[in-house]
Amino acid sequence: MRLGIYLSTFLLFISSFSLKQKKASDFTPTFTISENPTHKIPKGQIYTFGYLEVLENRKSPSSKTIKVPVYIFKSRNPNPKKDPIIYTVGGPGSSTMPSAQYMNSYQYLDDRDFILIEQRGTYYAEPHLDCPEWSLAIYESNQPNFDSRNKDELFENAARACKEKLENRGIDLNAFTTNEIAADIHDLVQVLGIEEYNLLTISYSTKIAQVLMRDYPEKIRSVVMDSPLPLEVNYDEESVGNLLQTAEKLLADCESEENCNYAFPLIKRRFFDYLIEKTKNPLEVSVQNPKNGERETFYLKGKDLISIFSSASTEEVARIPFEINKLLDGDLSSVKEQLISLFQEPGDGAGRGMRLSVWCAEENPFNSSEVIENETYKYPEVTGLSPVVFKDEICKIWSVKTVSEIENEPVESDIPVLLISGEYDHETPVKWAESMTTHLSKSYHLIFKGWKHTPTTNWSNPCAMEAASEFFNNPNRLPNPLCLNELENLEFYTDY
Template identity: 70%
Template sequence: MLHDFQIKYLIFIMGLLISTNSFSQNKTGFKPSFKKSKKTTHKIPEDQAYTFGYLEVLENRDKPDGYTIKLPIYIFKSRSKNPKPDPILYTVGGPGYTSMLASKYMAYYKYLDDRDFILFEQRGTQYAQPSLDCPEWANAVYESNLPSFDAAKTDSLFQQAAKACNERLRKKGIDLNCYTTNQIAEDIQDLINTLGIPEYNLLTLSYSTKIGQVLMRDYPDKIRSVVMDSPLPLEVSYDEESVGNLLETVSMLLSDCENDDKCNAAFPNIKSRFFEYLKEKTINPLQVEVENPNNRALETFYLKGEDLISVFSSAYTSDVPNIPFEINKLLNNDLTSVKEQLSNLFQEPGAGTGIGMRLSVWCAEEYPFNSQEVIETQTYKYPETKGLSPATYDKNICEIWGVKKVAEIENQAISSDIPVLLISGAYDELTPVKWAESMTHNLTNAYHLIFKGWKHGPTTNWSNPCAMQAANDFFNNPTKKPNPDCFEQIKIPEFKTE
């Protein structure tokens, strides 16, 4: 969710459908409004009661006679005959990802047992109008991942893509400076006021935990409680730490394997062997031949440590028990899983939906606060992944995107006494446990749950809804740390050994 490492070859970005860019010009001053619509973004099961519509707000609040934008909103009715009066508002991570996909799965959301549930789409994402899609960027990702691509041309390829997308969006009248976290927070506040909601709860995930922090800082009066799943603190310089966090988390998982008698017997010294393997392949890349499904020709990939570590970084929580087994296959030159991943790279590129919004957020809020010296040092610090830049977008890309740096306050920790539940996955390399722990110092009514053996986004682990249960328990009683029975049963995973 937060960081496409853009590890050459192994990271494949799936495209989404392009939403229609549309503006309306307001000539007489403006007041936010919510208008119901029969046409929804997704088909909702017949037994789920809901209201769907669009929140219309100003793109630029400093221009009351300027363009307006429309954000799709679902208000799902609680399954309870006597629902609690304070709804939950949910928006997902990214930045640039759509929240609307969750609309199809409300039957699995425990929150509806007690409350109404509002699904909010952030400005610039897939179903918002306009959607800041960048097919140019998706094409660049696709082209750069092909084995025939000249790696020396990578920088110029992405710079050209950013320039083309930027120019196209600006020609449509889109103000790219207006797609930032604090603007999204204001959109949510406008929705709450427009709907006349006196008090509500916030459910946030990954990047959207930043939106939650801004709301807690700037608009705290109506917020009853907040759940932050995989939190990203405002004050963290994400890019400066990303590669180090990745290696630390891999080390943690492999140490857990070595401390488990069965796993260690099957894969002795797996941590040191894997790290040495990554170092060696960084110097002497692994050569892998894969059949191109489009023409049946054999194509040769050359994989370095920065590529091969994706055996961990591309895994989900459900994949965790298999990670040592998959690493051992790699060490024994069993390349079946690697070839399967590589074959996906020949699929056609997607639409790059939401990439423009992601670029605006990152280049206004993250890049300006990063130390370029630290970024350069981190790129070459670790011999296992030497050459892997921790930067989500490099300096040249952000200079091309040309958005203004946000105010200093957007990079500073918040303080609040609003009840907060912080949820972390112990093996989360994207938003590590230490970040959530650091937030507890300034949040006086905060509780922190760490899910052993889990990765990013515990509340979205559909194979085990324990984190969702904990979040719902907290919404029902935000003065107490939740401790559902399922949480006590979660242990370090039983690793697959054969």
Template identity: 65%
Template sequence: MKTNLYFIAVICIFLSCKSTQKTAKEFVPTFSVSKKTTHKIPDGQDYTFGYLEVLENRNNTTGKSIKFPVYIFKSRSKNPKKDPIIYTVGGPGSTTMPSAQYMNYYTYLDDRDFILVEQRGNYYARPHLNCPEWAQAIYESNQPNFDSAKYDELFAKAAKSCKERLEQKGIDLNGYNTNEIAADINDLVNTLGIDEYNLLTMSYSTKIAQVLMRDYPDKIRSVVMDSPLPLEVNYDAESVQNLMESITSLLSDCKNDKDCNTAYPNIKNRFFEYLKEKTIDPLKVEVENPKTGNLESFYLSGSDLITVFTSASTGSVPNIPSEIAKLLNDDMSSVKERLAYLFQEPSGGAGVGMRLSVWCSEENPFNPIDKIESETNKYPEVKGLSPAVFDNEICEIWAVKKAAEIENYAVQSDIPVLFISGEYDNKTPAKWAKSMTHNFTNSFHLIFKGWKHTPTTNWSNRCAMESANDFFNKPRQEPNSDCFRQIEGLKFKTE
């Protein structure tokens, strides 16, 4: 059984659109300016907002067209550089558009234009591949009295229902993948008449960057990959291993820190033994149901309790040993706080359909099945925690075409690249970026000590953003920011 201790509520509005039929000969991607934006933009920020219209599936040239929103933010410089930065976030299934509200904080605009691109199928795209059925299944499976024997059936039914609903709307699920997104960005570049540009990508969208560098390299000046996911890596096969390695590294650093080790002696071994114990004999935690006022009982195994690490942001990493100590001392305050979120109403399942199409096309077909099964039971601390994002049964229901073999091969390029990693990133570990430097001959790699996933989005310390901007200005040189040299690692909370 898969478990998920915390539930993120997202309000989703389905944006429908009337797609047009065009033949390949007639069709030309177009950018249409719109006065109505997705978000309120900071006063004084000059920008253009609109929608790019492209084919839904370029392998079906007589098929429908779709639209996705784009912001073009003008540089604050009086003499901006001519090569803009194109930015799209991770996922798959996450929206880029909310970033538009915070342009005052983006260092990149000091030097050049900054273009936000919503990936097709995501929240503000038309259509949006939302799956409220999947969100409902997550909600039901996280309730205290849920029968775990019905877990697989519940999610299979949700996937089938979502697929049927989207296809009834005329959506071709085979048109939503990394190759099509890369082609979208290439179409945008050509439609806007951009001669040369830079790419800023993170997590999943670094795959988009790799495809662009392989298939459409001519206009790319430089690329930043924050928390990269290599095409050649089978994410599912390594996810639990990466989790265990990351938390082992952090707790080993606590042991080697005099103050941390004094405050929390032998914490790694104690915590791992605790997880093993609770996997065999789950921890009972009672939480008040805000809807009824009654106490509800949750039974948590090691795969639930390890979220004390996985749910922590970069800013809260120094607190992890302290939070583990709470568990070991039977202080359930933080656990109860996270469990309380499970009673919130389910979201609209924003972008889940996009995530299913990408994963079931590009990741699941290349998974080594034996290793997936082995990894599920390899670590006694989290036994039963599947490393797979989606089970085979779910992808069989979604039934999108398998990506070509080349989509699982490493990309090689001499385009300047900056890889950025967080030291304790269990999702896209620094070792992946390190391995990629061998195939990108003009690359640099920065590892931010004590940080986790996507360092360029750490608003409490914008050093990674500043380093990325330094690289865009001088892509043949390794960034040499004062702020990066001053990062010395963690100061663990010990009080």
């Protein structure tokens, strides 16, 4: 089991650590090897698994320690490049560890070692900030007999219950921020003795990359940000507008394509008019509850029916006009499938507490209540669709400290950066990546036509991963892998 240049003398500390009290000034982060990985690793893949132990709150002299799991995967190349890639996924609240199962599919290992690090507070970290109370509230609010007038109270009670549970476990909710996650990665780099490294980040974790570039730039060789979320963007203020603008673009593209326009004439106007009409006169849909066999009736407005676009993956983009046209023709089969899924048992709330801490400390405080109110009722197609991830009252209940103003300002850097966008990504739209290029002097931007969120995770077509791999090998130019030339223009499905 080869660790390359990464493990320093800190590997002498291989015993298990409890969450014990330590003085911040006396504490040194450690990496401890474990023989119990979180997932089954592909046969033949050489790796090391262990836990990085760091302070929960670096600002507190009496802080406990926490653990975050780390995989170090050896490159398939017998003579790998010396600068590994460090990878963490999005969220906030998502786990990076499941990626370990699919190392055979990651092209990055052809050239260099690949390191996965879990974000603190997520599923395999210790502690894990889970909130099953929140998942139960989502489940209850989605049932057909739920009184929407009780929705705010339902989620406020869920937030209180989760907060009380986590704090009773001795967890400092103020310690789960993007800054602390970035500091964890910096500590890992120091502990493993890495001299130079590359960053691969997606969606929310691109904020982690920006903090690392600003606060710990010395050892960063290059960065890939897939579906970037700029620090300076107030996500909630734009989310509904971004959704409608992206849907409008896709349907306009359908109308500009001869076959699609012939099959679904005036699809954009007809769909948006339909959303407005159903906002005034909700669509009544009856489905069979798979739990008890009884018929259940839902009343859907425009804000519900827009999910035909928003829930589609990159693989399903070509079918979106077809699915919309089915709805307009009265075929509710796809809508019914979505509704039946609402009867599935609630989840375990994995990482939800971490998500609450991040959002309530970093996003919510910078929102304009006036803009949020306007965004909620601005668009007649989806009137009442709230743009916020967590409402003000929820964040008041969670009551974490607001981060400093610098966390809402753009990062200036000359580190080579590749920005990757999906053309129809409404969550982190193309315009956000374009705006970042003005602050990142050595940045390049690739837009994958016809794709949606996080192109590097599009397993049906690994072209974006190939572009990222090429960039890591030569970060001083825009990558141009052969697969880019092979990508065909999106051809919308028409069933003709």
